[in-house]
Structures are given as structure tokens and as C-alpha cells.
Amino acid sequence: MAEEKIFVGRKAELEQFEEVLKNPKGLAVLVVGQAGMGKTWLVNKMAELAENHPKLKCGWVRYEVTPTDSVDSTMALMMDEGFEAAASKIKKGIRLGGRSKQWSALLSAVGLIPFVGNKAKTIGELVMSLRREPTKDTRKQFIEKLNYISEMMPENGRVMFIIDPEKYMQKESDQSWAIVVKQLPEKIKFVFAQRPGDALVDSETIDALTNVIRIPSAHLREFNEKEVEKLIDLRAGEADYSQKQLREGFGRYKGHPYALGAALDSIETGTKLEELPESAEPTKFAQVQWRKVSNSSDGAIELFEAYAVLEVGVPDDIVEAVSRLKSSKRRKLLADKYLAGLLREEGEGKRIYHAILADYIVEQIGEAEKNQYHSRAVEVYHEKLARAKKEQIRSDALAAMRLAEHVLSAEGKEAFVGAFVSECFEPLHNLGLFDAAISLSQRALEMVEKNSKEEARVMGNLGVIYRRRGELDKAEEMHKKSLEIEEKLGRLGGMASEYGSLGLIYYTRGELDKAEQMYKRALGINEKLGHKKGMANQYSSLGLAYFARGKLGEAEKMHLKGLEIEKKLVRLEGIAREYGNLGNVYYTRGALDKAEEMYKKSLEISESRGMIGLSSNQYGNLGSVYKTRDELDKAEEMHLKSLKIKEKLGMQEGIANSYVNLGSVYGERGDIGTAREYWEKAVALYERIGMPHMVEKVQGWIDGLK
Secondary structure, X not given: OHHHHOOOOOHHHHHHHHHHHHOOOOEEEEEEOOOOOOHHHHHHHHHHHHHOOOOOEXXXXXXXXXXXXXXXXXXXXXXXXXXXXXXXXXXXXXXXXXXXXXXXXXXXXXXXXXXXXXXXXXXXXXXXXXXXXXXXXXXXXXXHHHHHHHHHOOOOEEEEEEEOOOOOOOOOHHHHHHHHHHOOOOOEEEXXXXXXXXXXXXXXXXXXXXXXXXXXXXXXXXXXXXXXXXXXXXXXXXXXXXXXXXXXXXXXXXXXXXXXXXXXXXXXXXXXXXXXXXXXXXXXXXXXHHHHHHHHOHHHHHHHHHHHHHOOOEOHHHHHHHHOOOHHHHHHHXXXXXXXXXXXXXXXXXXXXXXXXXXXXXXXXXXXXXXXXXXXXXXXXXXXXXXXXXXXXXXXXXXXXXXXXXXXXXXXXXXXXXXXXXXXXXXXXXXXXXXXXXXXXXXXXXXXXXXXXXXXXXXXXXXXXXXXXOOHHHHHHHHHHHHHHHHHHOOHHHHHHHHHHHHHHHHHHOOHHHHHHHHHHHHHHHHHHOOHHHHHHHHHHHHHHHXXXXXXXXXXXXXXXXXXXXXXXXXXXXXXXXXXXXXXXXXXXXXXXXXXXXXXXXXXXXXXXXXHHHHHHHHHHHHHHHHHOOOHHHHHHHHHHHHHHHHHHOOHHHHHHHHHHHHHXXXXXXXXXXXXXXXXXXXXXXXXXXXXXXXXHHHHHHHOOO
């Protein structure tokens, strides 16, 4: 909005914050105010003050958290984006967006990129030090990263993290944030924007901390008379009224920031003083803003209604599809200063600048029309996911996370469950968006009928996510519950799926007899039903079980059968998977050239189609080939690539396997200390996810080290 170009009324707060910046102590700041009091405006100015401070080297990153974001998920995201920003300095050509770009600026501002002084030798040290390890406690690890950054910064360095809830924080998040705030190292500042009643505001735990400062000491107040006069004086040049007339006319708003900003924007674009609300009630001004949008054109109405219904920041193509406006029409509308000022950037797209206005617009839309907007959102997100599936390319994350929400609004609970299970779960799983998948699954379970096929499918999906996370006991529980329902319903396809999933759990634990039994049951049902995809999956799984037993001939036979079906189905992911499995067979036989050929075929497909989990496996496999050939530098490079992807996806079994492989490379070099370190990490992770056979195997290697 235009008022953000001119900042008045918070001089005292900014002076207080500058003292916080100057103080080297690790401090947290609470900025508390009602909706419309300008919290986001103020914290953004705090960031601007820090960034341009004449004596301090400051960097900052802003996080807008949603009600479903936990403290741990927020901290994990912060670590991942910091790591990505640092890693981009090694890998040239990576385009950073959003907060990763802010992280890059932060690391540069405080002197970590490039390194200053003798505290660190290489950029690689920074990258590895910022890397998150899913096997470690998130909060403990987060504090470790903050301590590292603090130690590496010069004395005048400062890092500022802004936590600005989209609406409100989870109710019990104050306890978790308090653990972090209490341990903030020197030169690290946290700024929390809060509404009265939010989690941190009335928390006794937060109040008990000695390093928390409220700016201001109570809540953000309205502007005083002099501040209102200054704001009017600075902006009156674009109005048709004198400064005196504006001061008299705006007196009834008692200095309310949202009301003043909306009033000035309206006056500057032709609204008469007498047409403005009599009080500073925010919804009254949202009404004025919406009236001006509505009077602009039908296209403006459609555009802003679409933004309001979409809720989150969306790329231009999404809002064009939902509003049914051509790109040229959207651009023409947003060339209008007033209309453009009602939007703000978020991520890779735009959204309405304030929840007050967005909520008001939604309330004005009739139910039938609102359903049309939701239905269009369903249509565009469905199309994106369907195209990604058809072309076997990387799915759109926004579509995967938002489709079911719009289906719920347009078609109801039953349709929500169907859309999530049939369209959203698989891409969320493939993209590694496990938190979103679990959250939507839990919501779906509240909507389904007990002992229904829908309940069975949702439980089965939860089992898949828990297995990917290495939580095998939870995964087994979910799959057994799902199987029980499928058996009661007599749904053979569902039974086959659950038998196969249980087989994977037993295979992961090293219980190969039980795994083979489950796979054969699943295969028998799929053969009976003529389900080619299911048959291919079970041939592949049986091949893995035979391979684990050293039955290479039978393993090769199973994988070739699976590959044959996958090629007929033109399932690129399945083809890539079977090439990789066959590579393992040939590698074990010592046919390294043939193994390398298979791995590279698999990698070519998986990389071209954005199958990053499968790509990570092939990097690891190629690393094993190069290690066997004694090409240790190439082996290390491949295993580190594999590890990075697995950590990003949270693939705990895969991470442990990468630790094993890297330990073997360092052991081959004679670097026994590093080999031991990686193998001990692997043992700890295998113990955590319930793989005792691997614990015993790797511990034996550790015991054999000299």
C-alpha cells in the first residue's frame, strides 16, 4: 500500500529496536497489536533499519507461519533454506527465490559469504555446518546452527529472524519457542509479531524469560495527533483537500493505522471525505476499499474475488485461470496504482495485502459464485496434477497442497477425501511434503465413514508416509488396520496393496521370510485381477527380497519381468526403478560396466522427470561402482549428492545407507576417524527406525576398526 512508502508514528519503537540490535546479547522481541495496527509494517521497518545500519552488519529473514505450522517444522524449514542458500554458492547457476534468497543475503551481510578472517577455511565448511540432519532433535540442532552462525560472525554482526503468523500460532507453541529463545546465542535476534491472545502474548513461560523484550511495552497504540498530522502532511500532495480539511476529517479515526492508510488511499483516488466511514472500524474501511474495486470494473471484481478465495500467494497463471481473465487484462488492471497497492508479494506469487480486506471480500461473495471460484481452482489444480502425472514430470507443490481444500469448499467432505486420496497424496509423497500429507490424512480420517474403503485407503497412505520417515511400528499399525478393513469389505485390490506395503516393512526390518510371504500374496491377487501395475510392483519387490538373500538369478528374473511390464505400460518411474535394481544385481556379480550402464539409464530418466528420490539412489549406486574401482573422489562425490537429496526428503533409511557408504569410502582412504563417525551415525539411525540386522552388521565393522 502507498502508506508503506511513508513511515510515521513508530519512531519510539524503532529506537527501542535499535538498542536491541546494538546489544550483543541474544534477544527476542514481541511486537503485539490488534489486526490493522501495522505489526507487519513495523517489523518490516525493523528489518530495513537493521539492513541499513551504519555500524552493524545485519542480515534478516522473514517467515510467515500458518496455523498448521509447528515450531519444529518452521525451524526445519529455516535450516533447510539456510543450507540451500549456502550450497548455491558452490553450485553455480542455482536460482534462489523467496526466503532462500533472503538467507543468501543474510549470510553475505554478516560476512559468512565470502568468509572473513581465519575462523573458517572454505565455503564447504559453511555448507556442511548448516546442513540439517533429520536423525537429530530438531530444536537442539537448530540451536547448534545458531551458535555456529553467532561464532562465525564478526563482533558487529547481527542476524534477525522475523516470525509473523499468517493468522495465529498453534496454541501450545509458546513452550517450544521458549526453549529456543532461552538459549539464543549472542548476536541473534528473534522478532515475533503477535495479536492479543496469541500463543506468546500471555504465556507465563515467555514472561519468565529474561531475554524477551516487548516493543512497545504493552500493545501497539494508535497514532497520536502529531503523528497523524505528519502522515497527512507527507501525503496530502496527492489529495484534493487541504491538510487542514484532512486533519479535521480524519480526527474521527483516532489514529488507527489501517483506517488512516485506507482513507488516504481512497482520497487520493477520488473518494469524497463525506463518503468515508464515520468510525475507524477496520471492516468499514474494507467496505470502502472493496467498493472502489467494484466501481473500477467487472474485471477488477473478478480478479480480487479470485485472490480472496485462493487465500494464499499464487502465481499469475493461477489467478488468471480462477478469475477467467486474460493475462493482458490482469496486467492492465494492476497498472492501476490503487488496485496494485491492495496486493503484496508472497513467495512466487501475490495475495491480498491484508486479511481484513480478504476476509471482507469473501463475505460479500454469494455462495453460488463462491463455489464457482472454488470449482475453477479445483479445475486448474487438477489439470496441473493430471498433466504432471501424464507427462511423468515433477508435480506442482501448490496444487498438491491446495486442491483438496478447494474441493472441500466446492463439493463437500466426501469429495475432499476422494481428491486427497486419488490426486494429492501421491504427489505430496513424491515431493517429500510429509507434514502436509499427514495433516491432510488426519483431517480426512475425521470425515470418512468408519470401516469404509476410504478409511482403509487413508490409513494405508499414512502407513506409507510413516515408513518413509522410518517410523516402522506406526507404519505397520496403519497398514494392518487398513488390511483388516479391506478384508472385511472383500476388496481384493486393497488387500493386495496392503500386503505389498507390509512386505516392504518386513523387508526393511530384514524379516525376509515374512516379506516374501506378503509379496507373494500381493502378486497372486494382482495376477488374478490382471492388474499389470501391481504385478510389476510385486515382481520388483520379490526381486529385492531374493537379492537380499543372495539369490541373484531369481532376483534378475523378477526384475526383468517387472521391467518388461513397465515398458509396456510406459511407466518411466517403474522403468528407472528396474534399471537401478538390475544394476544392483550386476554390481554384486562384479559386472561393473554393466551395472554402471543400468544406473546411468535409471539416473537419466529420474533426473529428467524430477524423481529426486530415485535419483538419490542412483547417485549412491554409482558411488559404490566408483569405490569398487578405487575411484574414491568420484565415489565420495556421488554419495554426498545422494545424501543431500535424502536429507531433504527425510528418507531416514536412505540417509543411514548413505552414512554407511561414505564411511566405507573414508575407511578405504585410511581416514578411520571419519569412517567411524559416519558408521556410528548409521548405527544410531538404524536403531531408531528399527533395523536390528543393519545395526549388527555396521556395528561389526566399527568393532573391527583399528
